[in-house]
Amino acid sequence: MQDENRIEQNKKLKTWAYYKRFLELYYADPFFRECFEENAAEALKNSNLVLDSETAKQAIKLQLNAAASDPAQNEYTLLFRNLMDSLHERVDRRADLDKIKDERYAHWVRSQRSRIGFQSFHARMHMRSYFISACFELADGCSGNCPFCCLDAKSLSGVFRYTPKNQLLWQEILHNTREVLGEIAGSSICYFGTEPFDNPDYEKFITDSRGILDVFPQTTTVASVRNVSRTKKLIELLGKEALYDAALRFSVVSLEQLKNIYKYFSIEDLACIEIALNNPESLYSYSFSGRARNLKGRYPDKAFEEKTSCVCVNGFVVNMLRKDISLVTAYPPDVEYPLGMRVYETCTFENAEEYGSVLHYLIEKWMPVDLPGNRLIKIELPFDFENNYLTFHGDCVKRVISGCDSLFRVLERLRDKPETVENVLSNAELRNCSELYIREKLQLLYDLGYIVLAG
Numbered sequence: 200m201q202d203e204n205r206i207e208q209n210k211k212l213k214t215w216a217y218y219k220r221f222l223e224l225y226y227a228d229p230f231f232r233e234c235f236e237e238n239a240a241e242a243l244k245n246s247n248l249v250l251d252s253e254t255a256k257q258a259i260k261l262q263l264n265a266a267a268s269d270p271a272q273n274e275y276t277l278l279f280r281n282l283m284d285s286l287h288e289r290v291d292r293r294a295d296l297d298k299i300k301d302e303r304y305a306h307w308v309r310s311q312r313s314r315i316g317f318q319s320f321h322a323r324m325h326m327r328s329y330f331i332s333a334c335f336e337l338a339d340g341c342s343g344n345c346p347f348c349c350l351d352a353k354s355l356s357g358v359f360r361y362t363p364k365n366q367l368l369w370q371e372i373l374h375n376t377r378e379v380l381g382e383i384a385g386s387s388i389c390y391f392g393t394e395p396f397d398n399p400d401y402e403k404f405i406t407d408s409r410g411i412l413d414v415f416p417q418t419t420t421v422a423s424v425r426n427v428s429r430t431k432k433l434i435e436l437l438g439k440e441a442l443y444d445a446a447l448r449f450s451v452v453s454l455e456q457l458k459n460i461y462k463y464f465s466i467e468d469l470a471c472i473e474i475a476l477n478n479p480e481s482l483y484s485y486s487f488s489g490r491a492r493n494l495k496g497r498y499p500d501k502a503f504e505e506k507t508s509c510v511c512v513n514g515f516v517v518n519m520l521r522k523d524i525s526l527v528t529a530y531p532p533d534v535e536y537p538l539g540m541r542v543y544e545t546c547t548f549e550n551a552e553e554y555g556s557v558l559h560y561l562i563e564k565w566m567p568v569d570l571p572g573n574r575l576i577k578i579e580l581p582f583d584f585e586n587n588y589l590t591f592h593g594d595c596v597k598r599v600i601s602g603c604d605s606l607f608r609v610l611e612r613l614r615d616k617p618e619t620v621e622n623v624l625s626n627a628e629l630r631n632c633s634e635l636y637i638r639e640k641l642q643l644l645y646d647l648g649y650i651v652l653a654g
């Protein structure tokens with residue numbers, strides 16, 4: 200019976216590997232798409248994909264219209280859905296907000312996620328992407344030079360080597376991160392505006408993460424074929440379990456690079472490695488942030504997500520070389536936040552003890568659970584008022600809350616410029632409502648992330 204199960208599992212994994220490759224080709228390569236539309240069986244055969252052409256044709260239709268279709272109708276989409284469900288379950292477990300030790304940080308993350316989901320339809324559909332608590336940059340700058348880089352990363356200028364002194368600092372920092380943030384620290388990754396393989400010691404750093412935070416941090420690399428033997432060793436180091444947990448992703452900037460990946464890694468090798476298809480011809484969109492803002496005219500067929508950030512950290516970006524920490528959250532990219540993120544504050548540290556103190560300081564300063572009366576606050580979402588109801592407008596969504604004319608006028612003042620609650624209330628003429636009522640409503644909007652601390 201066990202043997203039968205294993206055979207069945209292996210069969211499924213093989214079919215998955217072929218279907219995954221098919222999806223990659225379909226989404227990334229217009230030539231493959233055209234051939235497939237013309238003669239599906241021939242296109243699959245030419246790419247050595249052992250799939251049933253009629254099932255694949257139906258599957259791609261369902262996949263492209265995912266919101267309106269039932270994946271159970273098709274063997275391949277059902278397989279895709281089941282694998283995604285189990286992956287999402289694992290990610291959700293790692294990102295469970297109950298794993299946050301500090302109630303203030305948990306409240307802040309909840310509010311940010313509520314705001315992000317309200318401001319972007321795409322983010323709302325992929326809310327579990329916004330789960331990373333800390334990003335550790337192990338270099339200054341990046342050699343990737345990707346034309347679409349949403350963080351507009353500057354050129355590589357140095358790396359944080361795994362010297363005995365740095366090893367000690369790194370291990371203490373991981374311990375302190377876990378101590379302050381709690382188990383959620385296991386969701387952290389070791390890159391942000393950096394390329395993991397730029398650091399010759401990257402594997403040593405993530406091995407420490409595995410030891411101290413219990414999981415290998417997810418690696419996304421654009422340099423998968425820069426040094427193939429190194430990439431293969433990383434795959435070996437991560438092992439099957441971590442790969443099933445989506446521990447490795449290859450970012451692709453061109454069709455040529457995708458073909459090279461296929462040349463050096465087998466279909467089976469890639470079964471559990473996500474390929475992020477960032478080549479200009481792919482059907483996927485770019486977040487309209489960073490350098491991608493300059494590409495709109497150059498790639499007329501490309502879709503640009505104007506309301507979606509590609510920043511998935513709700514917490515801390517730590518640069519180990521410069522020794523600084525920034526508190527960061529995602530925002531729709533615009534003139535104020537061209538990189539699709541708001542940086543609340545950046546502080547420096549000299550050693551692991553100071554690092555821990557800075558984490559405490561940033562939480563204390565920017566994450567009070569109760570809306571403080573004496574801090575500047577602002578409201579950034581559009582809203583209107585009618586018949587004692589306030590309507591807030593998000594991306595393809597509205598939220599209506601009961602209100603009154605006085606509350607509306609208070610919010611209008613905050614829309615014009617940041618003010619403190621105390622100042623607004625001392626200047627407000629409250630009609631038919633109490634100060635307590637206004638304070639409670641402001642707290643509600645603060646909990647939802649619609650009102651934020653401005654300074």
Ligand code: SF4
Pocket residue numbers: 341342343344345347348349350351352391392393394421
């Ligand atoms: S997208 Fe990533 S790898 Fe590419 S330049 Fe930006 S930070 Fe570097």
